Structures are given as C-alpha cells and as structure tokens.
Amino acid sequence: MPRRRKSPSKQEGRGSGSSVEAEGARRASDASADDGGSAGPLASGQRWTVSRKREVVLRMFRGESLDRLSREFGVEIYRLEEWRDRALSGMETGLKSRQGNPIQAELDAAMQRIGELAMENELLYERCRKGNGPFPKGRSRR
Numbered sequence: 001m002p003r004r005r006k007s008p009s010k011q012e013g014r015g016s017g018s019s020v021e022a023e024g025a026r027r028a029s030d031a032s033a034d035d036g037g038s039a040g041p042l043a044s045g046q047r048w049t050v051s052r053k054r055e056v057v058l059r060m061f062r063g064e065s066l067d068r069l070s071r072e073f074g075v076e077i078y079r080l081e082e083w084r085d086r087a088l089s090g091m092e093t094g095l096k097s098r099q100g101n102p103i104q105a106e107l108d109a110a111m112q113r114i115g116e117l118a119m120e121n122e123l124l125y126e127r128c129r130k131g132n133g134p135f136p137k138g139r140s141r142r
Contacts, residue, residue, distance in 0.1 A: 041074030056080065057087045
C-alpha cells in the first residue's frame with residue numbers, strides 16, 4: 001500500500017508550508033505522469049479529470065478486472081461501468097459521423113447554383129420591366 005504514504009505527506013505539508021501543499025495538488029491532477037498511468041485513489045475534495053478517467057477506461061478495455069480497478073482507485077464498480085458505457089457511446093457517436101458526405105456536398109453545390117440563377121433571373125426581370133431589355137434597342141438586321 002505505498003499509495004497511502006501520500007496522504008501523511010500532504011498533512012505534513014499543510015502544517016509546514018504551502019509549497020508542499022501546492023505541489024501535492026498538482027501531483028494529484030497530473031499523477032499519471034509520475035506513476036506511469038496508475039494514480040491511485042484521490043484525496044478527499046479532489047475531482048476525477050478526464051485524462052484520469054480515460055486511463056482507467058482504457059485499462060478496462062485492455063481487460064483488467066473491474067474489482068481490481070475499483071480497489072486500486074477507490075471508485076465504486078457501478079461508476080467504473082458508467083465511465084465505460086459513456087466512453088463506448090462517445091466512440092459510437094464519433095464513428096457514426098461522416099467526413100465529407102458526398103451527397104450533402106452535391107446538394108450544397110446545387111443549392112448554390114440555384115441561388116445564382118435566381119439572382120440572375122431577378123436582375124433580368126428588373127431590366128425588362130424598366131424597358132432596358134436584355135436586347136439592345138434599335139432596328140433588327142433583317
């Protein structure tokens with residue numbers, strides 16, 4: 001249980017000065033860098049960051065036991081299952097989205113062309129209404 005030793009050092013840090021306390025707070029949010037990915041349970045009042053949750057979920061995907069992870073991180077099994085389910089639903093959403101749907105691109109191009117033609121049609125209609133038709137005035141060549 002080497003992870004329990006962090007708690008007394010934080011208590012010592014509170015009594016001696018704020019530099020150890022601040023360092024302890026940083027370590028809790030960035031513990032995966034220090035411990036190689038296994039951060040251990042959080043101290044009271046600390047929150048789980050997205051990166052820490054991701055590491056735990058990836059370990060679940062690799063096949064580690066829920067019981068072992070629950071004991072190691074001090075998190076209830078139902079909460080680990082919720083994190084896993086959310087990660088799976090997020091992956092499904094990401095995989096369902098399409099990059100550059102060709103049908104939508106063709107529809108957008110057609111809508112743009114329709115807009116251009118409608119504008120051109122409107123301008124020609126105004127020219128005809130004012131008497132300045134699209135054809136020059138004067139005699140025909142026949």
